[in-house]
Amino acid sequence: xxNRRKFLGTIPLGAVLKAAEPSFERIDTHNHIHxxxxxxxxxxxxxxxxxxxxxxxxxIGDQPSRLGEMIEGTIKLHRESKGRLAWATTFDARAFEHPxxxxxxxxxxxxxFNRDAIAVKIWKNIGMAIRSNSGEYLLxxxxxxxxxxxxxxxxGKTLMAHLAxxxxxxxxLEGHAxxxxxxxxxxxxxYGRAAAPSKSSILAARDRILxxxxxxxxxxxxxxxxxxxxxxxxKRLDTYSNFAIDVAARVRYLARHDREKVRQxxxxxxxxxxxxxxxSLGTGEDRRAAETLQRSHDGDWxxxxxxxxxxxxxxxxQGLALPEPVLRKIFRDNAARWLPGIV
Numbered sequence: 001x002x003n004r005r006k007f008l009g010t011i012p013l014g015a016v017l018k019a020a021e022p023s024f025e026r027i028d029t030h031n032h033i034h035x036x037x038x039x040x041x042x043x044x045x046x047x048x049x050x051x052x053x054x055x056x057x058x059x060i061g062d063q064p065s066r067l068g069e070m071i072e073g074t075i076k077l078h079r080e081s082k083g084r085l086a087w088a089t090t091f092d093a094r095a096f097e098h099p100x101x102x103x104x105x106x107x108x109x110x111x112x113f114n115r116d117a118i119a120v121k122i123w124k125n126i127g128m129a130i131r132s133n134s135g136e137y138l139l140x141x142x143x144x145x146x147x148x149x150x151x152x153x154x155x156g157k158t159l160m161a162h163l164a165x166x167x168x169x170x171x172x173l174e175g176h177a178x179x180x181x182x183x184x185x186x187x188x189x190x191y192g193r194a195a196a197p198s199k200s201s202i203l204a205a206r207d208r209i210l211x212x213x214x215x216x217x218x219x220x221x222x223x224x225x226x227x228x229x230x231x232x233x234x235k236r237l238d239t240y241s242n243f244a245i246d247v248a249a250r251v252r253y254l255a256r257h258d259r260e261k262v263r264q265x266x267x268x269x270x271x272x273x274x275x276x277x278x279x280s281l282g283t284g285e286d287r288r289a290a291e292t293l294q295r296s297h298d299g300d301w302x303x304x305x306x307x308x309x310x311x312x313x314x315x316x317x318q319g320l321a322l323p324e325p326v327l328r329k330i331f332r333d334n335a336a337r338w339l340p341g342i343v
Contacts, residue, residue, distance in 0.1 A: 024328055025050060027335040027342060028297065030160075030221060030248035030276030032056070033085065034073040037281055041081045043290035049297065052276075052335075052342055053077060054088040054160065056121045060129040060187065065092050075115055086342045088119035088160060091148070093126050096138055102147040109151060118341035119158040119219075120148075127163055127202035128188060137197050141205040141212070149209060153216040158339050159209075160246075162221040164202045166253075167228050177314065199225070210240040217338055219274060220245045227253040230265050237272050244338050245269075248276035251300050255317035263320045266304070270326045274334045275300070304330060 025048050033040065033053045044051060055070050071089060078087045089112035091105040098104075109120060122140060130138040140163055152159050166178055170190045173179035182189040190196045203225060210218055224245045226232040236243055247254065254262050266273060277300065279293045302310055307321035322330070336343050 022048070022301075022324075022327065022331065024048075024332050025343075026297075026301075026331040027051065027275065028277050028279070028293075029219075029274050029335045029339060029342070030054060030246055030278050031085070032278075032280040033077055034070045035281070036073075036077060036080055037286050037289075038080070039286040040281065040290045040293070041084060043294060044081075044084055047294060047297065050343060051085045052088060052119070052339065053085050054119075054121050055090045056123045056162070057090050057092040058123055058125060059092065059094065060125050067092055071112065078116060086118050086339070087116065088121050088158075089113075089117040090121040090123070093122070093138060093145070094130055096130070096142060096144040097132055101144055105148050106151045109148070110155075113155055113157060116341070117157070118339055119160050120152050121160045121162070123162050124165055124188070127197055127205070128165070128169075128190065135195065137195070139197060139202065139205040141208045146209075146212070149213055149216060153213050156340065158217040158219060160219045160221055161206055162225070163206050164199045164225040166225075167199065170199050207236065207240065210236075210243050214240075214242055216242055218243050219338060221276070222246070222248055222278075223250045223253065230257060230261065234265065234269070237269055244272040244274055244334065246274040246276035247300075248278035251303055252313045252315075255303065255312045255315055259318050259320070263322070266320060266322055266330070267326060270329050271334060271337075273330050274338060275304075275331045301331070 028049055028051045031051045031053050034055070053074050055067065055074055057065065057067050059065050067090070074087045078085055089109060091108060095101050126138055126140050128137070132138065140161070149159060165188060168176045168178045169182060169188055172191060173182055173189070209216070220236070220243060224233050224236060224243070226236070227250050233245060237245070277293065277296050279296060281289055299310065299312065302308065303312065303317070303319050304322050305327055306319040308319050309316055310319055
């Protein structure tokens with residue numbers, strides 16, 4: 001049982017009035033924390049949270065890789081947290097045309113599995129940036145990647161897939177609410193790039209992996225990258241029983257949809273929705289970072305648990321007031337089932 005007095009103080013008052021605080025430890029399955037962070041670990045423990053720190057290989061072109069340093073820092077964090085923060089590994093896909101690419105990646109993953117990695121992340125540079133020597137974009141179902149997925153399946157680990165981006169990445173930016181990120185990161189704005197794959201083609205390639213490896217657990221990060229269209233998310237969940245989604249950095253998108261449709265979606269797919277934030281720890285003051293993460297946790301919990309009107313970034317939205325058994329699935333049980341080893 002959690003320290004109820006300590007935990008109650010972290011929940012916004014409006015949420016407390018409509019939703020009892022949980023009697024269970026919650027799990028945030030999508031963080032990026034790759035160094036020692038004792039103040040953050042203490043804050044998670046006091047608040048009744050566990051987490052998953054995810055390594056990802058974001059390099060494109062000939063950028064130097066920092067993956068080795070990231071993995072070692074994340075393992076150190078995992079050990080210092082005494083398992084409160086589990087970890088997920090990844091691999092650099094840029095050498096996918098090298099004859100020994102798959103065998104080298106598999107050897108690295110096996111080493112990481114032996115050091116407690118519970119999952120493997122693939123990122124959007126697969127599909128949106130990495131290209132062959134002849135200029136073709138690497139799609140997530142390329143034959144060079146299949147032995148890697150088969151290894152993950154055989155090991156009983158989970159594949160976490162952030163593939164593609166919100167729709168605006170393929171649209172003109174003028175007047176779009178989410179244009180700011182792509183103005184700051186133009187390398188991910190696909191609009192006008194004749195050779196670039198469409199969003200639908202990238203996600204279709206992901207879906208072919210789901211069909212080809214039905215025993216491979218796959219978590220589609222960020223609402224499976226169909227954040228604007230819950231009907232598309234539902235279609236994928238109905239089609240592929242080995243597919244689940246996290247809500248990392250996408251609660252604000254849920255708040256833009258019709259509240260009752262989102263509530264019914266959450267009730268229908270209560271076994272396939274996994275809570276996450278996409279929190280990243282930078283180089284600043286750790287206490288302030290811990291407070292930022294706590295505010296995210298509090299606000300997201302209020303959205304799912306309470307029926308209050310809430311301020312969520314760019315809008316006011318009424319909370320979903322989900323039943324306690326559903327909240328327990330989204331905030332804990334689904335993580336334990338889809339990411340074995342996280343608890």
